Amino acid sequence: MFCKNCGKKIQENVEFCSNCGIKINEVKIISKNKDTRIKDDKKIDEKKPLHKNLENLDGWLILVIIGLFVTIFWQLSGIYESIVMFNDGTVEILSNPMSDFYIPGYAGLLKFEFIATILFLVLAAYLIFLFFKKSTKFPKYYILLWISSIIFVVIDYIILSSLIIPIEMKQIIKESLAEAEIEMGRTIIVSIIWSLYIIKSKKVKAIFIRN
Numbered sequence: 626m627f628c629k630n631c632g633k634k635i636q637e638n639v640e641f642c643s644n645c646g647i648k649i650n651e652v653k654i655i656s657k658n659k660d661t662r663i664k665d666d667k668k669i670d671e672k673k674p675l676h677k678n679l680e681n682l683d684g685w686l687i688l689v690i691i692g693l694f695v696t697i698f699w700q701l702s703g704i705y706e707s708i709v710m711f712n713d714g715t716v717e718i719l720s721n722p723m724s725d726f727y728i729p730g731y732a733g734l735l736k737f738e739f740i741a742t743i744l745f746l747v748l749a750a751y752l753i754f755l756f757f758k759k760s761t762k763f764p765k766y767y768i769l770l771w772i773s774s775i776i777f778v779v780i781d782y783i784i785l786s787s788l789i790i791p792i793e794m795k796q797i798i799k800e801s802l803a804e805a806e807i808e809m810g811r812t813i814i815v816s817i818i819w820s821l822y823i824i825k826s827k828k829v830k831a832i833f834i835r836n
């Protein structure tokens with residue numbers, strides 16, 4: 626048996642060390658306290674942010690919050706446009722005001738876009754609230770916003786491409802589908818980029834996860 630204070634060999638079951646004179650039980654208590662302090666220090670270090678600047682809502686997060694405000698205004702504009710365009714499925718060609726064409730399913734597409742626009746508006750507003758509150762819910766709801774955006778543009782494209790279109794409107798719908806394809810590709814790419822940022826960013830973890 627060895628003394629934990631000075632390291633000298635001592636006899637079993639002795640109360641004091643013959644070399645340094647320390648009480649053996651006290652050594653054990655000191656040793657336990659050291660181990661406890663080490664564990665506590667590790668826990669404290671784990672809770673500390675990686676860097677004090679990481680707790681600030683700046684950097685790329687500024688673009689995130691700007692994007693959310695832009696989404697709010699964009700959805701408000703979309704709601705107004707849906708209300709103006711809403712009808713029973715009759716479409717008027719601007720180049721020929723005298724020609725009105727009924728498109729089966731077009732009214733349903735407008736309703737779908739109107740409801741989706743309202744939902745995106747509500748979600749964006751809620752995300753702004755979570756952002757400034759530094760809520761742990763923000764990352765997953767932000768990713769949900771982008772996933773929902775992808776689902777929306779895909780469904781919208783499928784509905785639009787499945788409409789029975791009069792011959793006179795074939796070219797117009799073809800152009801609309803081409804624009805929808807570009808929008809769908811852009812939405813998917815941007816969604817992946819910002820979702821990966823939210824998942825990988827140390828700043829996001831320091832603000833919204835470690836808090």
